[in-house]
Amino acid sequence: MIVTTISGSAQVKKGLGLYTDRDVYVSGETLLAKIFNSTDNPSKIAYLDLVNQFGTRISGVSMEVINNESNGFIQLPDSLGTGIYLLRAYVKDTAEKLKIIRNIWISNRFDGLSKTKQIMQLAETQTIQDEITQQINIEGVEPIYATNSKAAAKITINSSLLTELSGNLMVSVAQTEPSFSSSSFLSSSNQGKDGLTEKKGIILSGTIIDKNTSLPASGATVYMTIPDSIPGFQYYQTQNDGRFYFHLENYYGSIKAFVQCFPSKSTQRLKIKMDELFAAAGNLPAFSQMPIPEDFKTNAAREIDVVTFQKIFGQDILKLKAAPPKLNEAYPYYGIATTIVDPHLFIDLPNFSEISKELLQGVKFRNYNNEPTLQVINTAVREYFSEMPLILIDGIPIRNLNVIKDMGTQDIKRIEICQIERFYGNLRFPGIVAIYTTKADYSIIPESDQFIQLKMEAIQLQSELADPNIKEPDIPDLRQVFYWNPSAEPQENLSIKFNTSSLLGKFRVVIRGRLKDGTMLLAEKQFEVK
């Protein structure tokens, strides 16, 4: 029997926290988040996802864990209905046992609160309690500011507290909604399986199924290719459980990954089943309902207008930072080409058979009785390999020669040939023919159950608040977040500067941190823009 508890487990596991720039959002907005991860977990990837009150996952991101902390953002879809939503933060290996959950409110940009009669609040009584500290002073903040004015705050941290702090501070200045406040709690379970620890990066996993028996297929070879100027390539040989695993190390932002499998017996027909990147819904917390306060309704309507205008004026709140420099491979896994041929430089040839005859020395492509064969010479022994070489189309391995037989010089940008017996780990390639197409859109590769194209988000790129950059005086500055630094290095004196926007309302300066003993600290100061 699996006993799952959703409770205030702050006593069970201290020092975990999930915080956002605000508590109330409008669909289409960007939510900024900071996670204080477990200090005893070596995972390098933390996940943050958004689920609705019924447990359906809406979106999510994977973030890099640096010094047991991570930060990132979630783009809230425009289509989200009005209501309460849950943010879940976890690391993959302990996802079934421990998640940090935070509730937020999202108003639909088009419907507003017209259909919403009640507001749902978490019924959790034991939430993660932040200790309000007097040892962090926020000075220099006026109680009232004018719109579009300069402001500054001086943060002084007691020197004894500095030695007790673990990691960085989160410093933010953002609009606040007095009638709704979010809270975080730990969803913990003593049961559940431990997953693989993502020490290097995101792990893509799945199962290879034998289509005839519907059982996991052992002995299948699974390839994963990530196209690039130098393609990334990994392989895995399945065991009895049919499972495979790949590491996406140092990949940031949107990437394309191609997963394909090849059976150990030619008669076997396989199917790839990828695992979900994000954790299962799990148990949901209890909610209590209460009537919507009038203030909340008014403020929500105003925020909807603000976000609508932000969209109209194209005021992006974030700008992405460049990905950290990647230690690139100097050459592809299939080796440095013995010969590179650019068919465009030669006479137009209608098919690959002609190309191989006329342009590719040491490559024998024959298409007798519509059964194409391809062989490459092994220059080391001056004989043709008896087996088919590794054939790549834009970096993706293929085994069906019918795919290339009709390719003419117009379709091919470059052909790289390796006329040696190459090895990559335990894989052996009797020569290599790598064809780079002019279209480079992978459309030539036939889709099948043994070949999956994945368009996915790898580690989220780091971001920072964008400058307002408003060129015309008539256009209002509609920022709700004036300052956001999720990784401020603790110092005795910290000073922050920000500009208020054209928005009126209540704002607050918030500083959050974690002590070495796991206590979560909070210091805040409110001000008003009139």
Added chain:
Amino acid sequence: MTLKITKIGLLFLVWSFAQIAYAQQPNNHWDAGKIKGERFIPYSSYNGFPFLTEDWNLGKIEFTNGEIADSLSLRYSSYKDELIYYNRDIWTMITIDKASINRFTFTDIDGRTRTFIKQYFDNFAKSYRFFEVLSSGEISLLAYLKVILNTTSAYHDDNGNLRNMAYDHSYQFYFYAPENGYTLVRMNLASLLSKFDKTEQKPIKKLLRKNKIRIQDQYSFIQAWKAIEKEGYKIIF
């Protein structure tokens, strides 16, 4: 009887859980970097020996992409200046791509750990070479353990074929400093002394005498250099 059935049942349960737990584990070293290379084609058989060591040695490779592969059966080819490893899974000797290697170490039959680094040699015959690090510091003592094919008088090899070539040692030793480059040195006292200022040569001789070091081979040379280096004498490149 009931007790027996219960015991069997319990054993089955334990086995089932073990199977489940086992099934969750991926293959060993599944996420380790994969070694890139090509099949090693055996060299022609001549007198002499093209490899540095007679046996395969267990060693470690540090690759240019930061990956480290350990417990590999390695053999350094002095003839081709390349590193060969024996892939036990597929029973194949593979010449590892030189471009992918940063450094490697292995333990030889005498139990000595030998470290090789890949460095660009910018003197005659410019290329990336594997140098054995005999002594590392501000100035390193490096050995390029090259074997070359020389023409010899005709002889019959083990298979009765007539040959006139043999593998010969052509080891070269260098002092190396990143800012000054390489300077060739031979494994004798005169060559070592020639690397220092004339005024320092006498005290260096005295120092070696005092430390009872007589340069006779590579090992006593290293010992001598370490003693000199400790005293702060600087090589003139």
